[in-house]
Amino acid sequence: MGKFVISGQFEQREDTTVSEPTVAETVEKIYASIQSDNAGIDEHIAALKSAMAREGAKEAIFDPARLAHNNRSGRKLMQAYFRQRGVTVKFSA
Numbered sequence: 001m002g003k004f005v006i007s008g009q010f011e012q013r014e015d016t017t018v019s020e021p022t023v024a025e026t027v028e029k030i031y032a033s034i035q036s037d038n039a040g041i042d043e044h045i046a047a048l049k050s051a052m053a054r055e056g057a058k059e060a061i062f063d064p065a066r067l068a069h070n071n072r073s074g075r076k077l078m079q080a081y082f083r084q085r086g087v088t089v090k091f092s093a
Contacts, residue, residue, distance in 0.1 A: 020050070020051065021051055022051055023048065023051045023052055023055055023057055023060065025051075026044060026047045026048040026051050027061075027062065029044045029047070030045070030048065030062075031062075031066050034066075034068050035068065045082060045085045045087055046085070048060055048087055049085065049086050049087050058088065059088040059089065059090045060082070060087055060088065060089050060090070061090050061091070061092055062078075062089060062090070062091055062092070063091070063092050064091045064092070
C-alpha cells in the first residue's frame with residue numbers, strides 16, 4: 001500500500017492493482033513448494049488459510065497424484081501438518 005503525507009500526518013490508501021491470491025493459485029504454489037522440498041510451505045499455508053476465509057471455503061482439495069509422497073502415510077502427514085495450521089485438507093478421487 002502506498003502512503004502519502006497530508007498536513008504532516010500519514011494516511012494509507014488502498015492499492016487496487018494488487019489482488020489477493022485465490023485458493024486455486026495458492027494451492028498451485030503449495031504444489032510447487034512440495035516439489036521444492038517444502039520451501040516456503042508455512043507462508044503458503046497461511047496464504048491458503050486467508051484465501052479460504054475470503055472465499056468461504058471450508059476445506060482445501062488437493063490432487064494426491066501431484067504429491068511427493070502419494071501414499072496413505074504421506075497424505076495423513078500432510079493433513080495433520082495443515083490441520084495444525086488451521087486448514088482442513090481433502091484429496092480428490
